[in-house]
Amino acid sequence: MRLLQTDAAARLGEALRGFRRAALSAVHGPEALAAADRGDYRALLAQCGDDPHGVLTRLFTVGVPVPAADAANALAPFTLDEALGCGLLIPGPLDGTDTVAAGWGAQFDGDRLLLSDQLPNTTGGRTREHVLGVGGASNLLLDLTPREPVASALDLGTGCGVQALALAAHAERVTATDLSERALAFAALNAVVNGADLELLQGDLLAPVAGRTFDLVVANPPFVIGTPGSGWTYRDGGRDADGIAAELAAASTALLNPGGTMRFLANWLHRKGEDWSERVAGWFPDEGVRVWAVEREVLDPLDYVRTWQRDSGESHDAEQAAAWLDWFAANEVEAVGFGFIAVRRVDGAAEVVCEEARHAVATPWRDRVADHFAVRARPLSPEDLWTARLRVAPGTVLQQSAVLGEEGWDVDRQWLQQADGMRYAEEADPLVVAFLGACDGTAEVRLQVQLLADTYGAETPLLYAQLYPVIRRLIERGFLV
Numbered sequence: 232m233r234l235l236q237t238d239a240a241a242r243l244g245e246a247l248r249g250f251r252r253a254a255l256s257a258v259h260g261p262e263a264l265a266a267a268d269r270g271d272y273r274a275l276l277a278q279c280g281d282d283p284h285g286v287l288t289r290l291f292t293v294g295v296p297v298p299a300a301d302a303a304n305a306l307a308p309f310t311l312d313e314a315l316g317c318g319l320l321i322p323g324p325l326d327g328t329d330t331v332a333a334g335w336g337a338q339f340d341g342d343r344l345l346l347s348d349q350l351p352n353t354t355g356g357r358t359r360e361h362v363l364g365v366g367g368a369s370n371l372l373l374d375l376t377p378r379e380p381v382a383s384a385l386d387l388g389t390g391c392g393v394q395a396l397a398l399a400a401h402a403e404r405v406t407a408t409d410l411s412e413r414a415l416a417f418a419a420l421n422a423v424v425n426g427a428d429l430e431l432l433q434g435d436l437l438a439p440v441a442g443r444t445f446d447l448v449v450a451n452p453p454f455v456i457g458t459p460g461s462g463w464t465y466r467d468g469g470r471d472a473d474g475i476a477a478e479l480a481a482a483s484t485a486l487l488n489p490g491g492t493m494r495f496l497a498n499w500l501h502r503k504g505e506d507w508s509e510r511v512a513g514w515f516p517d518e519g520v521r522v523w524a525v526e527r528e529v530l531d532p533l534d535y536v537r538t539w540q541r542d543s544g545e546s547h548d549a550e551q552a553a554a555w556l557d558w559f560a561a562n563e564v565e566a567v568g569f570g571f572i573a574v575r576r577v578d579g580a581a582e583v584v585c586e587e588a589r590h591a592v593a594t595p596w597r598d599r600v601a602d603h604f605a606v607r608a609r610p611l612s613p614e615d616l617w618t619a620r621l622r623v624a625p626g627t628v629l630q631q632s633a634v635l636g637e638e639g640w641d642v643d644r645q646w647l648q649q650a651d652g653m654r655y656a657e658e659a660d661p662l663v664v665a666f667l668g669a670c671d672g673t674a675e676v677r678l679q680v681q682l683l684a685d686t687y688g689a690e691t692p693l694l695y696a697q698l699y700p701v702i703r704r705l706i707e708r709g710f711l712v
Contacts, residue, residue, distance in 0.1 A: 232410040233318065234317050234420050243309040243319070244272050244424040250287045252339035258284060267292060270352070279303050293338035294351030296323035298328040319346075340363040340373065340393060347391040347417055357544070359463050362391050362414045368496055369393045371527075372451050374493045375596045376573055385443075385486070387436060387450035387479070387495075390465065392418030399427040402447065406430040408439045411464045412667045424703055435483055436468075436475070444488045450479060450495035455539055456567055459559040472562065473499045473510075476572070478524075480514035484576045493574035494600075501529065501566035508585030511572070517580055522583040523603050526570040529589075532559040535567045573644045582607065593651045602652060606707050613699050621702070622672035626650035630662065647710050655708050662687070663701055670711060676702065 235243065256264050263274035272293045279293070283305035286297050290305075302320060303311040314320040315331070322328030336349035348357060349364030363369070372394060375561035384402035386395040388409055395407035395418060407429050409415050415431050421431045432439035436452065452475050453468040468475035483493055501507050511524045511650050530538065536555045538544045584607070592599055596705070609615075633640040636671035645664055647657045659667070669679050680698060684691040705711045 232256060232416045233637070234416045235313070237423065238564050239309065240374075240420050240423040243313075243420075243480065244426070246306045246309045247287070247344055247424060249284065250337070251344060252289075252344055253342065254284065254321065255288060255339075260287075262291050265462065287337075290320075290331075290333045291351060294353075295333040299323075299329045299331050299572055302331045322345045324387055328577050336364045337541055337675070340397065341667065342394050343421075345391055345393055345396070345421055348413075354369070360411060361463065361465050362411065362417050363465050364391060368370065368451055370572065371596070372449060372494060372496055373397055374594055375600065377447065377450050377492060377494075377572065377597050377601065379448035383445045383488075384447040385440060385445040386401045387454045388538075389418050389431075390414050390415050390451070392421045394451065395426050395429050396421060396425055398447070398449070398480070399429065404430070406432065406440060406443075406445070408434060409434050409437070409487070414465070436478065437486070440486075442485060444486050444491070447482075448486050448491070448493040448495075450493075452476075452495065452497075454478065454496065454498045456500065456535075457555055457562075457564075458539070466539065473497065476511075477514040480511075480572065480574075483522075484519040484529060487574070487576035488578055489578075493575045494571065496571050497569075498567050499526075499568045500562070500564050501568060503563040503565055507568055511585050512583040515574075515583055517581055518579065518698060520581045520583075520605060521575045521577045522572065522581070523573045523600060524583065525573075526568045526584040526585070527589060528586045530569075531566050532556055532564060535559075543576050559676045571596070573603075575604050588653065590654060599653055602709060606709070609706070611703050611706060616699065616702055616706075617677050617695070618675050620672050620675055620705070621670045623667055623670050624649070624652075624709055624712045626652070627710050629659070629667075647705075652709050655710070657705065657708065657710060662698070663705075666698060666702070667705075667711075 243257045259278050261273055263278065268277050275288060275293055279289050281301045286301045286305035289295050289297050296310055298383050299311060302314070306314055316332040320331040320333040323332050329477065331530040333350060336347050336351055336678070338345045338347070338349065344365055348362045360505050376394070377395065381402045384398040385639045386405065389395045389407035390409065391409060391414060398405045407416070407418055410433070412433060416432055418429065418431055453464065454465045454475055455466045456473055458467045458558050462469065470478065476499060479495050487493055496657060499507055499511055529613035533556065536552050537546065540548065540552060545551060549590050586607070628650065628651055630648050632644045633642045645659050647659050665683060666679060680695045681691050702711065707712055
C-alpha cells in the first residue's frame with residue numbers, strides 16, 4: 232500500500248519543506264506557539280494570512296478550513312487534486328463556499344514533519360486502522376532513547392515513523408516494522424518528506440526481523456490490556472494480558488548485539504497477591520541483560536477502561552466497559568501500571584531493577600537511564616567500597632524537620648534531597664548524616680568508618696556491616712559518587 236507514488240511524495244515534501252516548528256516560531260513568536268500547544272489558537276488565527284505559510288498553519292496546526300484556491304497555492308507543486316485524492320485534504324463544510332480542510336494531521340518533532348491520521352485538535356483513534364501521530368507516549372520514548380551513533384537500529388511498531396525518523400539522525404541503518412499496512416505507508420511517506428532512508432517491513436512485532444540483531448531497539452507497541460472485541464490496531468497487541476511486553480522482554484537477548492540497548496513502553500498488571508516487580512522481572516532471561524523498569528503511573532481497572540474508551544471514542548459503550556471490567560475481575564487485576572523498560576545486553580547473570588518513579592525528574596530520561604546503568608556497572612562489593620573515596624553528589628541537600636520541645640527545637644526527621652537527576656529523597660539517621668558529612672572525596676571509607684567507630688564506641692567491622700548496604704544504596708541512587 233502507498234499513500235502516494237514516490238514522485239508525488241517528493242513534490243509534497245517540497246511543498247512542505249518550509250513548514251516546520253522553527254519556522255512557525257520565527258514567524259509568529261514562541262509565545263503564540265506555546266499558547267497553541269495548550270489549545271489557545273487566538274494569536275495564530277489573528278496572525279495567519281492567505282500566504283502559503285499562513286494557509287498551512289491554519290489547516291494543519293489550528294485545524295480550520297481554508298479556501299481551496301489558497302490551499303492549491305500553498306501546496307504547489309503538489310496539486311489540489313492530488314491532495315484530495317490521497318486524503319491529505321477533504322472538502323470543507325457544505326456552506327456554499329469552496330473550502331478544504333485537513334484530512335491528515337501534520338505534527339512536528341524537532342526539525343521533522345510527521346504526517347498521520349492524527350488531526351489537529353484531536354486525540355485518540357477515528358478508525359480501527361488509525362495511525363497515531365506524535366503524542367505523550369511517543370514523546371516519552373523519544374526522551375528515553377540514547378542518541379549516540381550506532382550502526383543499526385530497530386523500531387518495532389513504528390506507526391507513522393516518529394521513532395524511526397529520529398533514529399535515522401544517528402544510526403547508519405534503520406529498520407522499522409509494523410503490522411498495519413497503513414502505518415507503514417505513512418512511515419514511507421514521512422521518510423520521503425524528511426529525506427530519510429528507512430527499511431520498512433510489515434509483520435507482527437518480531438516476526439519480520441527473526442534472526443537479526445541490532446545495536447539499538449526501541450518500541451512503543453500496542454500495549455493496551457484486556458480489550459474486548461476486535462481491537463484497534465494502533466493500541467491492541469492481540470496478546471493475553473500484558474503478553475506483548477513479556478514477549479519483548481523475553482526476546483531482548485536475541486535481538487541485541489553485545490553491548491546493545493533496548494527501550495520500550497509497556498503496561499503491566501497489578502494482580503492480587505502478586506508484586507508487579509516480580510511479574511516484570513520474570514519476563515526476562517536469566518542471563519545476559521541488565522534491566523531498569525520504571526513505573527510512572529498506575530490506574531485502577533475502571534479508570535483504565537474509561538481512559539482507553541475515551542481514546543477510541545467509545546465512552547458510550549457500557550456493555551464493552553462491563554466486559555472489560557469483568558475480564559479484570561476474573562483475572563484478579565487490582566490495577567494496571569504504565570512505564571518504560573530499559574535493557575542493556577551484558578555478559579553474566581541478569582539483573583532486573585524495578586521501581587516506582589511517579590514524581591518529576593530532570594529530563595531527558597535518557598540521561599537518567601545512562602546514570603543508572605553506569606552505577607550498576609561499577610564494582611560495589613564491600614571490599615570495593617572499603618577503599619573507595621566518596622563525595623556527596625552536587626545538588627544534594629540535607630533537610631530537617633523539627634518540633635519545639637521544652638529545651639528548644641528537636642529534630643525528629645532528616646532526609647537527603649536531590650535537586651537534579653532523579654530527584655530522589657532518602658531518609659538519613661544521625662549516623663549516616665555524620666558519615667556523609669566527611670564524604671569530600673579525600674578519605675577512604677575505611678578511615679571514615681574507623682573514626683565513627685571510635686566516636687560511637689562501636690567495633691569497626693560491625694559498624695561497617697551496618698553502614699555498607701546504606702552506602703551502596705546511596706551510591707546507586709546518586710547521592711554519593
